[in-house]
Amino acid sequence: MNSIPSPGRRLTLPGFSRWLVPILRAMLVLASLLLLAYWLTRLFSPGPVAALPETHVTAPNRDAAAMLPVFGLGAASAVVATPGNITLTGIFADRGGRGFATFRLAKGPVAIFQDQEVMPGIRLHAIHNDRVTLDSGGILQDMPLKQARPPGAAVKEDQ
DSSP states (O other), X not given: OOOSOOTTSOOOOOTTHHHHHXXXXXXXXXXXXXXXXXXXXXXXXXXXXXXOOOOOOOOOOOOGGGXXXXXXXOOOOOOOOOGGGOEEEEEEXXXXXXXXXXXXXXXXXXXXXXXXXXXXXXXXXXXXXXXXEEEETTEEEEEEOOOOOOXXXXXXXXX
């Protein structure tokens, strides 16, 4: 009837309790460490930074006429030119075929992006490193970039 063990006797637990106590003890230590880490982080971490104002990003202007002042060219007027008056003066392209080409028309110099009209009825179909392809009513025509002579280059004369 004596349910209290004597000081010399050790209390024994039934079978599964022998491994359950160390697991519970380890879980209690782990939970204590996690709580300690959480509160130390909350106490010693820097406060929130001021929120930046919300900005709205707009798509870039793809109008080639807006880029003409960058190259020292003025805005061109809307004069209809004939296909014979188109002269390719420059190509600005990357490896992916994106970029723009500059043309000299009767109305003056213009810069055109791919799939924009060079003049009514003629569209810039593709841009390559050395040529452009124009689409005139479904007919594709390549226009090569003519290499200009460097300034001061002497022309050989046959004597």
